[in-house]
Amino acid sequence: MQVSLHTLTDPASSVAEAYRTLRTNLMFAALNKPLQTLVLTSPTPDANCADKSSTIANLAVSFAQIGRKTILVDADLRRPKQHELWQISNERGLTSALLDGKLSLQNVGVENLQVLTSGPKPPNSADLLGSRKMEELLAQLKEQAEILLFDAPPVLAVSDTPILASKLDGILLAFTAGKTRRDHAQRAKELLEKANIRIVGTVLNNAPIETGDGGY
Numbered sequence: 001m002q003v004s005l006h007t008l009t010d011p012a013s014s015v016a017e018a019y020r021t022l023r024t025n026l027m028f029a030a031l032n033k034p035l036q037t038l039v040l041t042s043p044t045p046d047a048n049c050a051d052k053s054s055t056i057a058n059l060a061v062s063f064a065q066i067g068r069k070t071i072l073v074d075a076d077l078r079r080p081k082q083h084e085l086w087q088i089s090n091e092r093g094l095t096s097a098l099l100d101g102k103l104s105l106q107n108v109g110v111e112n113l114q115v116l117t118s119g120p121k122p123p124n125s126a127d128l129l130g131s132r133k134m135e136e137l138l139a140q141l142k143e144q145a146e147i148l149l150f151d152a153p154p155v156l157a158v159s160d161t162p163i164l165a166s167k168l169d170g171i172l173l174a175f176t177a178g179k180t181r182r183d184h185a186q187r188a189k190e191l192l193e194k195a196n197i198r199i200v201g202t203v204l205n206n207a208p209i210e211t212g213d214g215g216y
Contacts, residue, residue: 004054004085007061008110016058022203023062026172029200036142037168038200039075039150041161043180043188051205052174053081056151063147064113071105071145073116075164076153077125080118093119098133103140114145130163138167155188162195170200177207 006015026035040056053076060072073094074082083090092104096119105114122128141148150168152161165171171192175185192199 005057005061007058007065019058019062022059023066026059026200030169033169033198035169035200036146037138037148037150038170038172039152039161039165039168040172040174040203041152041155041165041188042174042176043184044154044156045079051176052154053085053151055174055203055205056149057082057085060113060115060147060149061110063149064110067112068147069145070113070147070149071116071141072113073141073148073150074118075129075150075160077118077122077128077160078153078158080121080151082115082151083117086115088115088117090117090119093117094137095119095122095128097137098128098131101133101136103137105144116141126159126163129160134164135167155191156184162192162197165192165197166195170198172200172203174203174205176205179206 006013007019010016026038029035040052040059042052057072060070063070072082074080075094077095080090083093086106086108088106088108094116097103097116103116104119105116108115128134138148150164152164155161155173161171173185173188189199
């Protein structure tokens with residue numbers, strides 16, 4: 001298991017606790033409007049794609065740990081990372097399920113959690129994510145899990161993420177301290193708002209850890 005999955009490798013750490021806080025905040029945000037399907041992305045590739053991928057993976061573990069049946073989907077069909085994080089096969093995944101309708105969910109040793117990797121790289125990822133087959137696959141996945149989390153490409157780099165997010169309940173933006181530019185974050189926000197996509201919140205990765213908290 002990769003060390004970036006802190007919710008598994010170091011559940012007592014402040015990092016793991018931060019993911020539990022994020023999970024709780026998302027649950028409260030969904031009180032008035034159900035939040036079953038959520039996509040996480042970053043504004044640009046220079047914000048570190050690995051950060052967003054490990055963030056959504058840890059969030060998936062966090063939901064699974066409280067008994068929520070969770071499916072994590074790697075919808076970053078251009079630079080997929082989930083199969084590397086979990087050290088599992090990417091021979092079949094999202095793209096193959098869209099092509100032949102056969103789901104290949106993989107168990108990763110975490111109760112209540114399954115992962116659907118990206119699958120073979122397609123020539124037309126935006127078309128696949130915007131297709132009717134994608135809507136049918138979403139309906140199928142919703143029947144199998146309480147929480148569906150999607151890892152998606154940077155929102156300003158390609159059109160894939162707004163297309164996918166338009167089919168989901170909301171989007172979460174991941175920023176990286178010292179890397180994400182303020183103007184890129186603002187542009188990503190504006191683009192998503194113009195597409196009438198619900199921005200649930202933001203996550204700041206790699207922020208300095210404050211001390212002097214009395215052990216809490």
